[in-house]
Amino acid sequence: MHIVLVEDDEQLGHAIHHALLQQSYAVTWLHTGREAAEALRDRSADLVLLDLGLPDRDGLEVLAEARRTGIRTPVLVMTARDAVQTRVRGLDLGADDYLIKPFHLEELAARIRSLTRRAQGLADSYVEAGELRMNLATAEVSFHGQPVILTRREFALLRVLMERAGRIVRRETLENALYGLEPSIDSNALEVQVHWLRRKLSPEVIHTVRGVGYMVPREPR
Amino acid sequence: MKSLGLGARLTLLNIAVMVVVLIPLGVISYQRESREMNQLLDGRLAQAGRTLGNLIEHSEEMTAHAPGPQSSLATAVAPAVVVAVRRHNYEPEVGFQAYDPHGTPIAATENLADLPAPTDADLGFHDLRHDDHAWRLFTLRNRAGLLIRIGERSDNRQDITRGLVLEHSLPLLIGLPLLAVLIGLAVRHGLTPLRALTSQLDERTPGSRQPVEIAEPTPELRPLVETLNLQFERLENALERERRFNADVAHELRTPLTATMIHLESAMIASGASMAMGSALFSAQQSLQRLARRIEQILALARIEAGAAASERERVDLVALAKDVIEELAPLIVEKDISMSLATSEPGMVLAAYEAAMTAMLRNVIENALRYAPVGGKVDVDLNAGPDLVVIDVRDNGPGIPPERRAAVFDRFLRGANEPTSGFGLGLSIVKRAAELHEARVDLREPPEGTGLHVHIRLPRRS
Numbered sequence: 001m002h003i004v005l006v007e008d009d010e011q012l013g014h015a016i017h018h019a020l021l022q023q024s025y026a027v028t029w030l031h032t033g034r035e036a037a038e039a040l041r042d043r044s045a046d047l048v049l050l051d052l053g054l055p056d057r058d059g060l061e062v063l064a065e066a067r068r069t070g071i072r073t074p075v076l077v078m079t080a081r082d083a084v085q086t087r088v089r090g091l092d093l094g095a096d097d098y099l100i101k102p103f104h105l106e107e108l109a110a111r112i113r114s115l116t117r118r119a120q121g122l123a124d125s126y127v128e129a130g131e132l133r134m135n136l137a138t139a140e141v142s143f144h145g146q147p148v149i150l151t152r153r154e155f156a157l158l159r160v161l162m163e164r165a166g167r168i169v170r171r172e173t174l175e176n177a178l179y180g181l182e183p184s185i186d187s188n189a190l191e192v193q194v195h196w197l198r199r200k201l202s203p204e205v206i207h208t209v210r211g212v213g214y215m216v217p218r219e220p221r
Numbered sequence: 222m223k224s225l226g227l228g229a230r231l232t233l234l235n236i237a238v239m240v241v242v243l244i245p246l247g248v249i250s251y252q253r254e255s256r257e258m259n260q261l262l263d264g265r266l267a268q269a270g271r272t273l274g275n276l277i278e279h280s281e282e283m284t285a286h287a288p289g290p291q292s293s294l295a296t297a298v299a300p301a302v303v304v305a306v307r308r309h310n311y312e313p314e315v316g317f318q319a320y321d322p323h324g325t326p327i328a329a330t331e332n333l334a335d336l337p338a339p340t341d342a343d344l345g346f347h348d349l350r351h352d353d354h355a356w357r358l359f360t361l362r363n364r365a366g367l368l369i370r371i372g373e374r375s376d377n378r379q380d381i382t383r384g385l386v387l388e389h390s391l392p393l394l395i396g397l398p399l400l401a402v403l404i405g406l407a408v409r410h411g412l413t414p415l416r417a418l419t420s421q422l423d424e425r426t427p428g429s430r431q432p433v434e435i436a437e438p439t440p441e442l443r444p445l446v447e448t449l450n451l452q453f454e455r456l457e458n459a460l461e462r463e464r465r466f467n468a469d470v471a472h473e474l475r476t477p478l479t480a481t482m483i484h485l486e487s488a489m490i491a492s493g494a495s496m497a498m499g500s501a502l503f504s505a506q507q508s509l510q511r512l513a514r515r516i517e518q519i520l521a522l523a524r525i526e527a528g529a530a531a532s533e534r535e536r537v538d539l540v541a542l543a544k545d546v547i548e549e550l551a552p553l554i555v556e557k558d559i560s561m562s563l564a565t566s567e568p569g570m571v572l573a574a575y576e577a578a579m580t581a582m583l584r585n586v587i588e589n590a591l592r593y594a595p596v597g598g599k600v601d602v603d604l605n606a607g608p609d610l611v612v613i614d615v616r617d618n619g620p621g622i623p624p625e626r627r628a629a630v631f632d633r634f635l636r637g638a639n640e641p642t643s644g645f646g647l648g649l650s651i652v653k654r655a656a657e658l659h660e661a662r663v664d665l666r667e668p669p670e671g672t673g674l675h676v677h678i679r680l681p682r683r684s
């Protein structure tokens with residue numbers, strides 16, 4: 001697994017470089033937008049961690065250019081800008097995920113795992129959150145290593161939640177995942193599915209934020 | 222007068238100037254005209270007197286050949302004159318007296334018949350009142366020694382002069398209002414560039430810093446427009462510098478903070494089983510997180526000020542904002558296993574607000590509740606919209622504020638002292654500033670039962 005890190009700040013670059021090496025990734029650390037563009041062009045990276053505030057070029061510009069020329073390498077944007085627009089624009093321009101500084105190593109490692117798995121294709125793709133493990137190809141789910149049998153809807157619901165583990169997923173998103181764009185027959189349908197999932201797994205596996213949505217914690221408490 | 226518009230002021234001044242000039246001019250020309258008229262009429266009167274003298278002289282010569290009663294002449298002349306009186310508009314009532322060289326009356330018109338005979342002292346022009354009328358009289362003695370006094374009524378003369386003056390001033394009287402209207406229109410037209418400027422300034426949103434432009438700036442307006450635009454530009458530059466500075470500060474603080482956090486976490490992973498080192502690193506990480514939170518709060522305060530200075534309120538959906546804030550706080554909710562709820566009276570609550578300030582206020586109130594709630598505790602956020610008020614209630618079941626400190630915190634908060642109470646200070650400053658910007662009222666309350674803090678925010682609703 002080869003990660004290209006593009007970060008002009010010596011301290012932060014060093015910290016991330018070191019931490020990723022510690023986690024047994026092959027890491028190339030670049031400092032400029034020009035180098036980043038080159039690295040994206042020769043497609044040697046499995047994942048690019050891209051800082052937006054580079055000295056020579058704007059990171060978003062490098063990203064947009066790469067996407068225009070058909071380079072599909074997963075890119076995780078790191079930014080110290082707080083404007084929501086930057087976030088939205090980054091995703092629009094083809095970033096696969098974003099992290100806003102300051103972030104924890106734990107968070108970074110989780111995002112990297114998720115992105116690299118996605119990049120490796122469906123064949124051996126699986127998602128993990130806490131003690132939950134889901135094989136997307138075979139639709140098998142295990143909890144504490146024990147296989148769990150889920151209905152199609154329960155699986156669809158859990159998949160969305162696990163793919164965004166650690167983040168709140170809005171009701172609307174979950175309802176769409178369950179029923180497409182059809183209006184649900186029963187407004188409690190989502191609650192019912194969550195209820196069954198909790199019965200089959202464990203109550204604390206799905207955290208409710210009433211009025212907003214549901215969340216599967218990334219790590220078990 | 223202060224509230225009078227420039228246009229009205231100019232119009233009135235113009236009219237005043239015209240009146241001030243035209244009235245003395247009118248008076249002077251009236252005086253000159255009546256003097257001319259009097260001289261003209263006097264001349265005519267004198268001429269008529271002489272003609273009359275000649276006429277009588279010749280008729281006396283005739284009567285000398287054919288003598289008859291003198292009274293017959295007097296009666297013969299009188300009706301002729303009387304008949305002539307007032308045949309024409311401007312024909313004055315005239316009269317005469319004629320005496321022979323011995324002072325014997327020869328003839329007189331009825332209107333002057335009972336006037337005492339003139340003496341030589343009366344020769345020439347003089348004015349006289351007779352029969353309740355003012356008369357202008359001319360007395361002469363001709364070559365034959367006849368004493369002739371001829372006169373015309375002065376009031377008739379005045380009628381003539383008045384008529385003339387009226388004839389002259391009538392167009393002026395009609396013209397003046399017309400002139401006033403035209404001056405008004407002219408002034409209005411002249412002020413068009415000024416009106417264009419004012420209407421442009423009127424239509425701007427209050428926070429706008431777009432330069433003003435008027436089509437044809439007059440030499441008087443050009444410096445005004447240029448100064449205005451220069452100020453707008455300076456303000457824009459200052460705000461832009463502030464925005465950039467804030468972004469730079471954010472970058473400069475967050476980047477090393479991230480580096481330190483990641484180094485620490487790497488160290489914790491590397492320290493492995495060593496408990497002593499692990500707990501020291503954990504403490505360092507806790508401190509670092511507090512520092513990170515403070516930095517974020519300071520940055521938020523800077524953003525609030527920049528946002529308030531740079532722009533007018535935007536349309537903001539409070540419900541969407543609250544959901545975003547809660548999403549951002551998800552790690553804290555999970556970490557402390559908080560039972561979190563958001564209840565709203567409407568699916569969307571759009572109001573005019575400063576987005577950065579509103580977000581920071583919600584974030585701080587909710588984050589504070591999450592921090593003070595115990596593990597497995599409760600935080601409830603309620604948004605209730607009325608027609609002209611939005612009420613935000615955030616309740617937690619934490620320790621609340623102990624009674625002995627409550628007064629101090631309340632006082633500090635209400636009085637707006639900015640010294641931070643432990644952990645609470647910066648957050649309160651943010652809430653306070655955001656509340657000020659939105660004219661909101663914030664109360665810190667205690668729940669009816671149990672412990673906890675209830676933050677109650679009443680927000681006037683503007684759309």
